[in-house]
Amino acid sequence: MSTPLLSLREVSKSFHTRELSVKALEKISFTVNEGEFITIIGPSGSGKSTLFNILAGLLDSDEGSVDFVGGAAGECKVGYMPQRDLLLPWRRVIDNATLPLEAAGMSRKGARTQVAEHLESFGLAEFQRSYPAELSGGMRQRAALLRTVTTGRRTLLLDEPFGALDAITRRHMQDWLLTVHRELHRTILFITHDVDEAVYLADRVIVLSSRPGRVIRELTVPLPRPREQQMTAEPGFGASVATLLSDLGLSHR
């Protein structure tokens, strides 16, 4: 289980405009193991999305290195689900899900056949012919995640996918995502602002400081898998949440 898949060494990134320069990330180092579920938490402006953009190959880091085991770093290693779902409104759900395959040159028909097998487990079978605007928030997130899984990449970067959902839908989506994680054997990096969500989902939580973003803690969650919502009442869960809250400056002791 603990084969390293991806390691970051001292990754730094600054942004410059004419008048000012902002240091977004400073010497970020951590390792991700095959099949792990890692959540990344930090205050706004801690460079979480910048980090994902670097991992997705959309941005270059100033210093440091990103190494994917079994090949060089780059765009072809991860499936990226940005903060906005970015489903194309003029494509039906199934045709949004097939986009990564079509972008790689597969015919629409072949791509549809390949995606069809996942529709059921993503709960999208009866919505496959719908347009995104006809879907509820939770369904849109499922469709966007299906599109991300369709990239076929071993590592998935999910940038705050459940941020806009109501509390109950969100908990259902969390459980469903854990099922997907278990069944599809993918490695997941997951950004969130929600401390409970970070602990509930993760094998490890990585805490970033506010600007510039630095890793201030890597916390291993002391809960067994499979997770259940009742575990959020256990002492191990509470202790982890308390640790994270104090890391984020939300404890006044």
Add this chain to the structure above:
Amino acid sequence: MIPPVTVVVVAVAAWQLIVVAGGLPAFILPSPANVMQAVTETGPLLTAAVADTMLSTLIGLSVAIGLAIVVAAAMDFVSFVRRGLYPILVASQTVQILAVAPLLIIWFGFGRLPTVLVVVLFTFFPMAIATVDGLAATDPDYVALIQSMGGRKGFVWRVVRLPAALPSFFSGLRMAVTYSVVAATVGEWVGGTDGLGLYMLRSKNALKTDQVFVGMIITTAISIGLFVIVALVERFALAWKFRGRPREQWLEHGIY
């Protein structure tokens, strides 16, 4: 549909009443009954004129659509072309149609060609501008997403940019078709050898005011007809936009 129909019926009735009660001569204001009579009297002539005007309109519109798409694409691809042409396109929309039409006759002679050119000139601009704006307004996040999947430029165009620009293109097209019939009749009025424009010009010269009204009403009817056709095509082509109303939450299974 009932309120507008009622208004039209009342207006036509009032019109008839004013003409009859006021004792106005028909060459100043014909009554609706006079107008109807003129339709039957000049039937064959009118049919030929309508066919002719519609042909010029449709040829002009088709050329303008093709031209608008090509020019919009060129403006989107090459920033120099865009910055050079955009202000000129906007300014050209204010050029006086009544001044341009005689010039076209002088250059291209009498006949269908100048009429078609008038139509092209006055429908091309709204479509080109709308399409360019639509292409430029494409959400760059969509483009970045497709690129992160490894999609190339052509794929991005086909999958993101063209569909994103389509709603703007259609609003330009809707505007263009309403101009098109008027543009064709102006062309015919000034230098045509056939068509509704000439029909109206001759009727005016002969003080057949009822026939001028016939020409006006038919021109309007054709414009509305074209508008409706475009609106229907749009509903079909942009099904995602018209179907895209969220369903009620309770219609879905579970609570998602």
